[in-house]
Amino acid sequence: MMIRYASYFIAALLPLLLFRWFAPASIGEIDFWLLWLLAMVLVSLPVIYAEIALAYRSVEAPLAGMQKLTREADASPIWRSFGWLAALVSIIIAALVVSGASSGILGALTELNSAPDVPSFAVAAGLMVIALLLSLVGVAPLAIGLGLMVVGLVLGVANGLPSIDFAMTDISLNEWARAVALALVSVGAGTGLYWFGQNLITKQTATAVDTDNYNAQTPARSRVTAEYRATKLVLPIWILQLIVGVVALLISGVSLPPIGQLLYWVGVLFVASYLLHYSTQQLAHKFGLLVSLGLTLVLALVLVISIPTTWLVGILVIISSVAVLLLSIFAGWQMKISHLRKSLNFGNEALYNLWRIAIRLVVPVALLLALIGWVMQWIS
Numbered sequence: 001m002m003i004r005y006a007s008y009f010i011a012a013l014l015p016l017l018l019f020r021w022f023a024p025a026s027i028g029e030i031d032f033w034l035l036w037l038l039a040m041v042l043v044s045l046p047v048i049y050a051e052i053a054l055a056y057r058s059v060e061a062p063l064a065g066m067q068k069l070t071r072e073a074d075a076s077p078i079w080r081s082f083g084w085l086a087a088l089v090s091i092i093i094a095a096l097v098v099s100g101a102s103s104g105i106l107g108a109l110t111e112l113n114s115a116p117d118v119p120s121f122a123v124a125a126g127l128m129v130i131a132l133l134l135s136l137v138g139v140a141p142l143a144i145g146l147g148l149m150v151v152g153l154v155l156g157v158a159n160g161l162p163s164i165d166f167a168m169t170d171i172s173l174n175e176w177a178r179a180v181a182l183a184l185v186s187v188g189a190g191t192g193l194y195w196f197g198q199n200l201i202t203k204q205t206a207t208a209v210d211t212d213n214y215n216a217q218t219p220a221r222s223r224v225t226a227e228y229r230a231t232k233l234v235l236p237i238w239i240l241q242l243i244v245g246v247v248a249l250l251i252s253g254v255s256l257p258p259i260g261q262l263l264y265w266v267g268v269l270f271v272a273s274y275l276l277h278y279s280t281q282q283l284a285h286k287f288g289l290l291v292s293l294g295l296t297l298v299l300a301l302v303l304v305i306s307i308p309t310t311w312l313v314g315i316l317v318i319i320s321s322v323a324v325l326l327l328s329i330f331a332g333w334q335m336k337i338s339h340l341r342k343s344l345n346f347g348n349e350a351l352y353n354l355w356r357i358a359i360r361l362v363v364p365v366a367l368l369l370a371l372i373g374w375v376m377q378w379i380s
Contacts, residue, residue: 006274007197007233009142011240013271015186016149017097019248021313022182027252028166032175036245039176039183043366045238046358047189047324050331052230053343055198057335062086062192063282065199066330075334082330085323086192087282091296092319093185094275095303096312098127101265101272102304108261124304127269132297134273135280139200141270148267153251155260162253177373180366181317187241190324194237196278230344276300317374325367332360 058065063083070079102124109115116123134141169175184190256264276296283292303312331340337356346352 003139003197003200006139006142006200007194007237008240009146010188010193010197010274011237012244013142013146013149014188015241015244015248016153017268017271018093018186019182019245019252020100021096021309022178022186023249023252027249028164029169029175030166031168031171032179033249035171035176035179036182037242039180039366040187040238040242040245042358042362043180043324044183044187044189044241045234046355046363047184047328048187048194048234048238049230049344049355050327050359051189051192051195052198052233053340054327054331054335055195055202056228056230057339057343059199059202061199061282061285062195064285065195069330069335072339073334073336075330079326079330079334082323082326083192083282085319085326086190086195087279088299089191089316089320089323090193090275090279091300092303092312092316093191094131094272094279095128095300095307096309096316097268098131098272098300099124099304099309099312101268102127104261104265104268108258108265111258121305125301128272128300128304129297131269131273132276132293132300134270135277137273138277139274141273145267145270145274148263148270150267152256152260152262152264152267153254155263156254156256157251159255159257161250162255164250164253173369173373174377175373177370177377180370181321181374184324185316185320186245187238190320190327192282193278196281198233228345229347231346314374314378318371321367321371325364328359328363328367332356332363 054065054069058068060068063080063086066080066083069075070077102120105127106115106120106123188194280289280292280296283295286292287295307315340356341352344352344355346355
């Protein structure tokens with residue numbers, strides 16, 4: 001049951017996790033939120049469709065699936081780097097939120113006069129080790145993490161919502177860059193998480209059927225194929241992201257009491273464990289579980305100990321944008337049209353054509369403009 005709803009948990013959790021690093025300093029900038037909504041429609045939605053379609057076509061997790069799809073499309077192995085980048089992005093997100101959790105937990109304990117005399121980086125390293133151990137549980141920590149985060153936020157909301165003064169400001173390329181980053185990273189588009197979630201469901205369904213009885217499987221497979229539509233999977237995820245995004249906007253300035261902070265950040269730790277679970281499962285395809293656990297731990301510790309959170313945000317923006325760019329070009333220009341049409345199974349040809357234009361042209365152009373905006377912001 002938990003596996004079936006993993007993608008929905010991720011869709012609800014990522015905006016709550018990452019809005020704080022990508023939302024504008026003035027939360028009331030109406031033009032920024034309009035740009036975010038535009039980016040959600042023009043960039044995030046087509047990319048999530050692409051992930052679900054490739055998951056359905058490959059019947060594998062992202063790293064193994066990209067190997068299968070590139071052979072099928074007779075495409076260059078360079079496109080397989082999406083699987084590696086997706087695993088790396090999940091580790092970076094885990095490092096970013098665990099770093100935030102260490103600061104948040106220490107701050108809450110300080111308010112309670114119970115803060116240990118331990119450096120922040122040591123706390124972050126300890127929390128990362130705990131998160132990796134929790135990752136061995138698999139999907140289950142997602143529900144626990146969401147519950148703890150919601151309880152913590154409710155305790156903050158009980159103290160009253162902050163007043164937000166909405167106003168229009170000047171639109172700039174920097175603002176578009178932040179809107180695209182928020183639309184991509186905060187909803188997990190291009191991370192492969194929805195692809196992975198769909199693969200978990202497929203594996204669960206496969207193990208529920210007697211694999212030795214081919215004749216028994218064939219009618220079931222035909223029925224699933226006939227009933228499958230990518231829109232049934234994508235739209236609920238995307239709509240949930242929009243709703244949670246609006247909620248995250250409204251409560252972004254809420255001040256949490258110490259107990260609320262502790263509950264929230266412990267919940268974040270549980271969610272980070274699933275991100276590490278995802279990355280280890282991807283790396284295990286090449287290195288085996290034990291080696292992939294070691295690689296994930298070493299990389300996560302290096303990121304959380306030695307790199308400031310502001311740098312982690314920049315690294316996350318660049319790598320996630322490159323991953324999404326690879327995915328969009330591969331899905332739009334390398335995959336066979338007939339394969340994607342079957343994998344998406346739209347109700348009519350016009351919707352498919354709109355999606356194809358978006359994934360081939362709109363998404364790459366929007367990403368390149370966003371990257372230019374980030375570079376301009378960093379230079380200035």
